Amino acid sequence: MAKFRGPLAFQAPSAEWQLLPFRFERINGKVLVTNLVGEHLFLSAEDFDQLARNELPTDSPLVRRLRAKHVIREGADELPVELLAIKSRTRYRRLAExxxxxxxxxxxxxxxxxxxxxxxxxxxxxxxxxxxxxxxxxxxxxxxxxxxxxxxxxxxxxxxxxxxxxxxxxxxxxxxxxxxxxxxxxxxxxxxxxxxxxxxxxxxxxxxxxxxxxxxxxxxxxxxxxxxxxxxxxxxxxxxxxxxxxxxxxxxxxxxxxxxxxxxxxxxxxxxxxxxxxxxxxxxxxxxxxxxxxxxxxxxxxxxxxxxxxxxxxxxxxxxxxxxxxxxxxxxxxxxxxxxxxxxxxxxxxxxxxxxxxxxxxxxxxxxxxxxxxxxxxxxxxxxxxxxxxxxxxxxxxxxxxxxALLAPLEESFAPSAPMCQDCAFETYCGSDPTYHYATTGDFVGRKPTSGFCRRNMAIFKLLLDRYEGDAGTRALFQTWAGH
Amino acid sequence: MIALRGKALSAPLEEPLGHTVWKIVDVATANSQRGSRAFVVGEDGEAPEGFDLYLTRSCGPSAGKGEAVLRLPPELDYLSGDDVISVSDDGQRVRVLWRHESRQNSVLLTERCNHYCLMCSQPPKTANDDRLLAEAFELMRLLPRGTSEIGFTGGEPTLYGQGVIDLLRLCRNLHPEAQVHVLSNGTRFADPEFAAAWAGIDNPNMMVGIPIYGAEPARHDYVVQAEGAFNQTIPGILNLAQLRQRIEIRVVLHKLTAPALPEIAEFIARNLPFVYQVALMGLEMIGLARANIPELWIDPTDYADELVEAVTLLDRNRIHTMIYNHQLCLIPRSMWPYTVRSISDWKNEYHPECVECSVKDECGGFFFSAKYKVSEKIKAIPGEAPREPALLEL
Known part of the structure; x- marks a missing residue:
């Protein structure tokens, strides 16, 4: 048995964590964390504090979850960045066509x-x-x-x-x-x-x-x-x-x-x-x-x-x-x-x-x-x-x-660079809808705190996540819908 | 359990055998190739002349005098025409390379490996065993045209580099119709040149099976006992995917991997959605796994929820998923359609409880090695009770 090394031998040293781009939203005492491409996980408030303060323990399921979802990486890891890049390219590939x-x-x-x-x-x-x-x-x-x-x-x-x-x-x-x-x-x-x-x-x-x-x-x-x-x-x-x-x-x-x-x-x-x-x-x-x-x-x-x-x-x-x-x-x-x-x-x-x-x-x-x-x-x-x-x-x-008339609303409303959208945990699920915001505020970007579009969609995102996390049957159903 | 190796009961050779790989013949036909064939003597005792080697069964009639004759041990009496064996120079040690009757032949290419998985069924060795690769080349030439499935395993076959590429190219050229499956830990494919050489074999019927034991490096590296493995295996998979190669992801389920199965499934669906299929494998209690039973054993009923969650997720993401080496009585019925009756015939055994079971024929059964550890929850599935004829109310 001496030939085998224990799990600790394969953990990265705790000081080496780097945060990858992620966004978060506090929901009912828990914290929703979404990575660059919208993969999500829920953390307890305590776990989130550990992440935010960079006090993550080395040997914890939390670290494994965060690494698996590309929220953090060990200093030398290139792979998470590469995978995030591939996933982002996949998300946006439709734009060329x-x-x-x-x-x-x-x-x-x-x-x-x-x-x-x-x-x-x-x-x-x-x-x-x-x-x-x-x-x-x-x-x-x-x-x-x-x-x-x-x-x-x-x-x-x-x-x-x-x-x-x-x-x-x-x-x-x-x-x-x-x-x-x-x-x-x-x-x-x-x-x-x-x-x-x-x-x-x-x-x-x-x-x-x-x-x-x-x-x-x-x-x-x-x-x-x-x-x-x-x-x-x-x-x-x-x-x-x-x-x-x-x-x-x-x-x-x-x-x-x-x-x-x-x-x-x-x-x-x-x-x-x-x-x-x-x-x-x-x-x-x-x-x-x-x-x-x-x-x-x-x-x-x-x-x-x-x-x-x-x-x-x-x-x-x-x-x-x-x-x-x-x-x-x-x-x-x-x-x-x-x-x-x-x-x-x-x-x-x-x-x-x-x-x-x-x-x-x-x-x-x-x-x-x-x-x-x-x-x-x-x-x-x-x-x-x-x-x-x-x-x-x-x-x-x-x-x-x-x-x-086309390029201005496209550019101006692009959510990843729109005020508040860029910080929003739901940005990758959402959209920019310049027509709605122009119709209601006279501006392609609009004012997100008073935007009905924003309020409606945020509520739906939370609702869907709540039902998804809540029950295995609904999770399977939602996965079927997502696969259509 | 069918033996795949044995010691000759007797092998009175006058001189060492000239080569190691022999195709067995049991009906004498043309004369031309007798030199490289071994004739197995049947019940009639007839032994046509001209073969460089004769095999006799443990209790069967002997061959003529003055020939190279090898008496098989009882466990190898089953050998017959079109099987291929390797015989040591002194005729003492016989290894079965190919059983014509079986559809689960697996060709061992090396016992060396750059991983040291906690549950390895084929514990790695360090000695040079290049002869195994040489035998595999010979085997490719001896297999009949029309061979439908060829599996290659290790150790880690890609340690040979160009050698294994050459072998697989020969395999493609001689057996273009065969479904070829190669087991590899995938790290070598992180080298783009090697991945390109692999793709250059250009065999659309070839698939590489690569294991993943976690959704991040720590768990995977621990299971395979190799630091940095995950960060090579995944890029290796990405390289192969870019070259449009068929990839199977394999996850052996045990105490370290089963609880993380939903995470692993999510990782595959999101990061490796291009894979051809995912195989979830039951633990084989053999090799290093036996040494690590306390670290690895988990009753399959204890990961039923994770199994359902993971298989559902993969299925919904349209990733073909198969469950191997699981007994039907230990997994939820909803998982039965994903099970594959797969334990290599030579390793398959059943439990006493199975005698009464109504779904025994559909079940994966057990590795013979299950004798070392088996779930206490094995339970015969009762058959559907014959329906009572409906009473006609008058």
Whole structure:
């Protein structure tokens, strides 16, 4: 036995610890520590004090945990730095392949008149609010200029099916073009499904088009939120969802909800509606502060503090459903968990840094105006064209992508260099969202202590970490979501 | 337990054997290659002429006079055609290099190692054993085309440097279809030139199995008894990954590693997500492990939670994970789908309790070495009771 050396022989001398970049947040008597790339661990207040005072004992599980998570290193260790560098590169690799989502506003017209809608028009004048083929062709040209190997073309509105001929033309032209480009090309139609007919179904089947729709919850809530002639928006949407599932496939349709004051207190019913329709994924959204939402004061009507309990109850209910064997993913949590638990950043426009405006998604409005994000277009409808990058008919791809209107908000809002964000333990899970902060404060960076974006997301991060640490079953569920 | 070495009962040689590696033949066919083959004499006692060596079974008929004849000990009576053995010059010591019937052949390349793992099943030696490498070259030439799996082990095979690269290249060229698995502690791959030479073998069917015993240096280095090991093994793995090589991470579970299993799994998922698979290995109570039982023994039921946590995490991160050498009755049922019935056939034994067990055939069983230490919680899994025919209520 004398041949074997004891564990102490392999421990680094205690004086040699060096701190690697980490950030922390005190939560309920414990201290959350996150490393450079967002790997996390919770320390007791006493352990954290030892770390902060550089009084770490040599032989302790604490030191092993801190070294394993690249929070500290022994003086001569190069490996932690190298691994952190690899993980950081992995996190940011998506930036080289920018702009994968290209949103074509096929028409601003809509037969719905939802009070929270930011952009739609009630009009029978096809000429005034529909995108022309000439404009769409330029949009397609721009889309294929993007370095991204994955190109998704999403048709939005208004109600894009009101200009279905254009969709047919764009899809056909994109497929021809892609025969030589060789991109991973995908199509999405964002529709309320009220106008779904055989022609649309056959087309979607033939061209592998994905359907994204709106479903706000049970019939009374949905129909109140989304008025249309006949007061049957919910009936048409749910029938449409079922039809797409049956005729195109269960994985060909997903639904998004919008939260209004009427939704509060009804999150379980909303989730049940999704479950009953056989949907396995939903997105518990907050109301955005743009467009008519501000005009009609429906945004002021409830703030983050009202929304958070709604989200928490919904998340817990979804966790409970999964524990009972009912599969359901909450997409916002899944996005965050991917950032928390892997080295991947899904690049979700509102929750990534640098922001995804222009470089994650870009919007071609019906009239050829190019916006850095959908929210930027909504802001423009309110009269502020801050996020207008140019016009397809007047500006080149280079002029649009290198415009100050895009580069200034990207640079200024970059979270790792934004005041308070740079010190925030959650920075790698979060994003910069210059559009939100501009809309609410007139500044791309905003003021973080009063930012609703900041408050909402910090609360969600804490909630997710709490549930993740609390229970092995939830941990396994969250790991599954993160892996999607 | 199948013996892989033995002493000849008798070997009256007139002169030393000319070479050490012999392929066994039990049916006389063509004449051309008889010189390098050993003919094993069957029940009929027939011994065709022209072989440089004849093997007779312990109680079987003898061969003709005047030939080099070696009488096998009873434990090696199983040897038959297409097996490959190595025989010492004096004909006394026989080592089995390859058993044609087995799919778990493992070729020992050296007993030297730059680590001294607390639980090593093959305690390192320092003597020069280059002959093992030379035998392996010869073995590659004798194996039939179509051999499906070839494992190489040590000691630390990469200590040979270019020698092992040459061997593996020969292996690829002669047996391109074979799945090749090499066990290494990975430190040598920290040298980019060696890693590049490895990748240069260009065998897409080759995988290197590298152990990790902690998520940071202290625990790993202690287990392998080599300072600085972790800080070489991980860069070695990164070098191989950059060269798109197939890597398996192996974790032997014992008292020092099992409690850290979730940490290790997290480390792998976050830092080494590119690995081809992860193998969690039960402890083999042999070699140095026997000397270190107090430091190493832990009942597998005592790390069930850590096992579930780690396997779940790896699985969710889409890292193919396998549990080796574990008895089904000692791990949670949710882990059964990850188990591999893997204990090399020559090492496999069962416990008396296993007689009644309904899942014995799916179980990993035991290393024969389990006689030195085995969980007291081994318990037969009762079969599903035959369902009572439903009574028809009238």
């Amino acid at each position: 920018f702009t994968s989502l290209h949103i074509f506003v096929a028409s601003l017209r809509c037969e719905h008149s939802c009070p929270y809608c930011q952009v739609s028009r009630q009009s029978s004048d096809k000429g005034a609010f529909d995108m022309t083929w000439e404009t769409a062709a330029l949009g397609l040209e721009s889309a294929f200029r993007s370095p991204s190997q994955n190109i998704k073309i999403e048709f939005q509105g208004g109600e894009p099916l009101l200009n279905f001929e254009l969709i047919e033309e764009v899809v056909a032209a994109a497929e021809v073009r892609n025969a030589s480009e060789g991109k991973n090309l995908g199509f999405v139609i964002a529709t309320n499904l009220a106008l779904l007919d055989d022609r649309v179904i056959d087309f979607c089947r033939a061209h592998d088009v994905y359907i994204s729709t709106s479903l706000d919850g049970p019939a009374d809530l949905h129909n109140k939120n989304r008025p249309r002639p006949g007061k049957n928006s919910w009936e048409l949407a749910t029938a449409g969802i079922q039809r797409v599932r049956e005729e195109l496939g269960v994985d060909r349709v997903s639904a998004l909800m919008t939260t209004t004051r009427s939704s509060l207190g009804r999150v379980r019913e909303i989730i049940d509606t999704y479950v009953e329709l056989g949907l396995t994924s939903m997105f518990l959204r907050t109301l955005s502060p743009y467009g008519f939402a501000i005009k009609t004061k429906s945004f002021d009507a409830y703030d983050v503090d009202h929304w958070l309990p709604f989200y928490e109850e919904g998340l817990d209910y979804i966790i409970e459903l999964n524990a009972r064997g009912v599969p359901m993913v909450e997409q916002y949590a899944a996005l965050i968990l991917k950032k928390m638990l892997t080295n991947d950043d899904p690049g979700y426009v509102d929750l990534t840094s640098p922001s995804g405006i222009g470089i994650g998604a870009i919007v071609y409005n019906y009239d050829g105006d190019v916006y850095a994000s959908d929210e930027g277009r909504m802001l423009a409808e309110m009269g502020d064209k801050k996020f207008r990058l140019g016009n397809l008919h007047q500006d080149s791809y280079e002029e649009i992508m290198l415009s100050d």
